[in-house]
Amino acid sequence: MVKRNPNLAKLQSSYFFLEIAKRKKEFLLKNPNAKIISLGIGDTTLPLTTHIAGAMTDAVKKLSHTKTYTGYGDEQGLTSLREKIAKVIYCGMVSGEEVFVSDGAKPDTGRLQVLFGSDAKIAVQDPSYPVYVDSAVILGQTGLLDGKTRQFGNIIYLPCTPKNKFFPQLDPAKDADVIYFCSPNNPTGAVATKNQLKELVDFAKKNKSILVVDTAYSQFISDRSLPRSIYEIDGAKEVAIEISSFSKPIGFTGVRLGWTVIPNDLCYDDGTQVRKDWNRITTTIFNGASNISQAGGLAALDPKGRKEMGKTISYYMENARILRLVLQKKGYEVVGGDNAPYLWVHMKGMTSWDAFTLLLEKAHITTTPGSGFGPSGEGFLRLSSFGQRAHVLEAAKRLEKVL
Amino acid sequence: MVKRNPNLAKLQSSYFFLEIAKRKKEFLLKNPNAKIISLGIGDTTLPLTTHIAGAMTDAVKKLSHTKTYTGYGDEQGLTSLREKIAKVIYCGMVSGEEVFVSDGAKPDTGRLQVLFGSDAKIAVQDPSYPVYVDSAVILGQTGLLDGKTRQFGNIIYLPCTPKNKFFPQLDPAKDADVIYFCSPNNPTGAVATKNQLKELVDFAKKNKSILVVDTAYSQFISDRSLPRSIYEIDGAKEVAIEISSFSKPIGFTGVRLGWTVIPNDLCYDDGTQVRKDWNRITTTIFNGASNISQAGGLAALDPKGRKEMGKTISYYMENARILRLVLQKKGYEVVGGDNAPYLWVHMKGMTSWDAFTLLLEKAHITTTPGSGFGPSGEGFLRLSSFGQRAHVLEAAKRLEKVL
Numbered sequence: 058m059v060k061r062n063p064n065l066a067k068l069q070s071s072y073f074f075l076e077i078a079k080r081k082k083e084f085l086l087k088n089p090n091a092k093i094i095s096l097g098i099g100d101t102t103l104p105l106t107t108h109i110a111g112a113m114t115d116a117v118k119k120l121s122h123t124k125t126y127t128g129y130g131d132e133q134g135l136t137s138l139r140e141k142i143a144k145v146i147y148c149g150m151v152s153g154e155e156v157f158v159s160d161g162a163k164p165d166t167g168r169l170q171v172l173f174g175s176d177a178k179i180a181v182q183d184p185s186y187p188v189y190v191d192s193a194v195i196l197g198q199t200g201l202l203d204g205k206t207r208q209f210g211n212i213i214y215l216p217c218t219p220k221n222k223f224f225p226q227l228d229p230a231k232d233a234d235v236i237y238f239c240s241p242n243n244p245t246g247a248v249a250t251k252n253q254l255k256e257l258v259d260f261a262k263k264n265k266s267i268l269v270v271d272t273a274y275s276q277f278i279s280d281r282s283l284p285r286s287i288y289e290i291d292g293a294k295e296v297a298i299e300i301s302s303f304s305k306p307i308g309f310t311g312v313r314l315g316w317t318v319i320p321n322d323l324c325y326d327d328g329t330q331v332r333k334d335w336n337r338i339t340t341t342i343f344n345g346a347s348n349i350s351q352a353g354g355l356a357a358l359d360p361k362g363r364k365e366m367g368k369t370i371s372y373y374m375e376n377a378r379i380l381r382l383v384l385q386k387k388g389y390e391v392v393g394g395d396n397a398p399y400l401w402v403h404m405k406g407m408t409s410w411d412a413f414t415l416l417l418e419k420a421h422i423t424t425t426p427g428s429g430f431g432p433s434g435e436g437f438l439r440l441s442s443f444g445q446r447a448h449v450l451e452a453a454k455r456l457e458k459v460l
Numbered sequence: 461m462v463k464r465n466p467n468l469a470k471l472q473s474s475y476f477f478l479e480i481a482k483r484k485k486e487f488l489l490k491n492p493n494a495k496i497i498s499l500g501i502g503d504t505t506l507p508l509t510t511h512i513a514g515a516m517t518d519a520v521k522k523l524s525h526t527k528t529y530t531g532y533g534d535e536q537g538l539t540s541l542r543e544k545i546a547k548v549i550y551c552g553m554v555s556g557e558e559v560f561v562s563d564g565a566k567p568d569t570g571r572l573q574v575l576f577g578s579d580a581k582i583a584v585q586d587p588s589y590p591v592y593v594d595s596a597v598i599l600g601q602t603g604l605l606d607g608k609t610r611q612f613g614n615i616i617y618l619p620c621t622p623k624n625k626f627f628p629q630l631d632p633a634k635d636a637d638v639i640y641f642c643s644p645n646n647p648t649g650a651v652a653t654k655n656q657l658k659e660l661v662d663f664a665k666k667n668k669s670i671l672v673v674d675t676a677y678s679q680f681i682s683d684r685s686l687p688r689s690i691y692e693i694d695g696a697k698e699v700a701i702e703i704s705s706f707s708k709p710i711g712f713t714g715v716r717l718g719w720t721v722i723p724n725d726l727c728y729d730d731g732t733q734v735r736k737d738w739n740r741i742t743t744t745i746f747n748g749a750s751n752i753s754q755a756g757g758l759a760a761l762d763p764k765g766r767k768e769m770g771k772t773i774s775y776y777m778e779n780a781r782i783l784r785l786v787l788q789k790k791g792y793e794v795v796g797g798d799n800a801p802y803l804w805v806h807m808k809g810m811t812s813w814d815a816f817t818l819l820l821e822k823a824h825i826t827t828t829p830g831s832g833f834g835p836s837g838e839g840f841l842r843l844s845s846f847g848q849r850a851h852v853l854e855a856a857k858r859l860e861k862v863l
Binding site for chain 2: 058060061062063064065066075098100101102103105106110113117118121122123125126128130163164166167168170171172173174175177188192196197234235265266267308310311312313324325326327329334337338340341342343344346347349350445
């Protein structure tokens, strides 16, 4: 028989959100009447807004009539949507042809790994969104998992801890081909300042690395002094790719829509535009996001859609404020929840899984153990503010009682 | 700067559908009043049916209300859709858990290459859908392109020609890890018989290879003696993966929905289920097809949806019949167009690109040059029957005049 791809064998345990689901299920089997509130996975709960839903209904209607029906769209996305993202999200800092519409940041992360190939050496923040590392393992960029450190060989991990205020010391990444950076950060909720992003861009320029900056949560930044895009930094277009998403700000987690920016100025050492190879990958192993989802994305960037998006975000950020308050009141150190929808809670000496179990069993609240995002996440829990208000208020009450 | 992924450098020219678009554009610049009819790319033109559009509108409505809103779905697809595909398309030959819903056959082909990894040795039919080869090149499974043969090193090409009635001699593939096979075939329109598929399954079993069978056009088979799925062959579940799609039978080319079947019985030499690794890939670098598209897919498999699907297919197959008749009347050898929506026309000694140019310039018809699908496609044109009836009738008139 055919040999198994050895890279897949390196992935020891299941994607850890599945592990959480399993533990929750086991708890519910023993406690069938428990009313569990999820502050775990960052899954949206607010419905689609009227304007966006209307645009998608219209899109379906258009597809139902011969004269307005369209089949395949460009794999890179509707030109109108690419240009609108460039204009509305990036205020013209990038052009429409540099924006590639996708079915989300996660699939685009996978395709980016295909772009870089198995010889790329990557650096990631620790803790980080698990998909950067897992996709690198699948593509063969890494060595084996070290059972002790729970880290893979040939990946550079950049610890983000209270000591460095969750912005990493960059030096260890000087040999990295690709540095993944996420701001607002998932899971820590930390938002990089303009100076920090400038440090990152300068570092990548000096060491000739490519930055992949994940800004899936940038719309949650309310502090106007904080940058929402890496392209606010001079020279970033020569070194940085940006991945982003409609999932959280407009509730498209199930509808699927995101984008990736690859600037024309970003080149390999032989002068080839990275954008050119990305275009080839997009046209070869992707076939575009759903045209209905794209109609929704267009509406979201209208003045009306923007206003509705603002309301959705305010709702979730009020949730974050409520959770943040109760945790701080109880003496916990909390990062995030101000300009990011995640709260990163230092659990006072408990391990992450112990803290997870405590809250599951005593408060019937599911959270995400910080250790699942990397060794530097040990001792933390990630709390999501994407719940419904009533549940968040109830969760806050329970936390006040249990902690 | 970072080194370019050498695998991407191997891809010499652009995906050839782009080349066709370029030539058409150049012709239109010189002949701005030409009314070009496309028999080229297999893009659907019939609108969504009432039942399917209604289901998608309902899905949008549900997403617009708090009580019925849902966020992330399972990356593998809605359980109800997986089970319905197993029941309706496969009559229970496979189970729902063996069906993975995707955003289409093309992206799933790319993910399958990620599954197999860069050490896999693949065999393809020649001619074949270019994505199998191009994605293999991108993943590093191949050597360089041979400028003379236009074939990549380390890929086994299985010629499909009039001599073997478009079913390949399999022997050269005995060392292949993965054999790609497409029936009804894109581009040749040939449909494998039950005996031929049995030969294929037996061959894969004997040589311990995995079959990847692309059945994106299986719903176009009207001859009940022809198999619509590889799983109609005894023992196929031990050796075969099936990729399929909603794109063509229900006009979802832009809506994006497909699926892949990985049977539980399919294992690597170490006993690991292939399905297990596929599940990991799906959950790590994919995030599910749009929930609105999936609602459409569910409706398409209802009795009402099935009836509407039948009408859509009959319409396209009547187009195919019209084109087939005029070509045969003019003395051309034609394969396909009976149980497949493509016609594969032997152009009587012309090269494919010469024939393409002839029809573009004299009949203002775009087609797809057979040579773009591989060396054995030289001298052929692929004609698509996915146009609107009026255009197909007009195209038939022009062909009658010009050929």
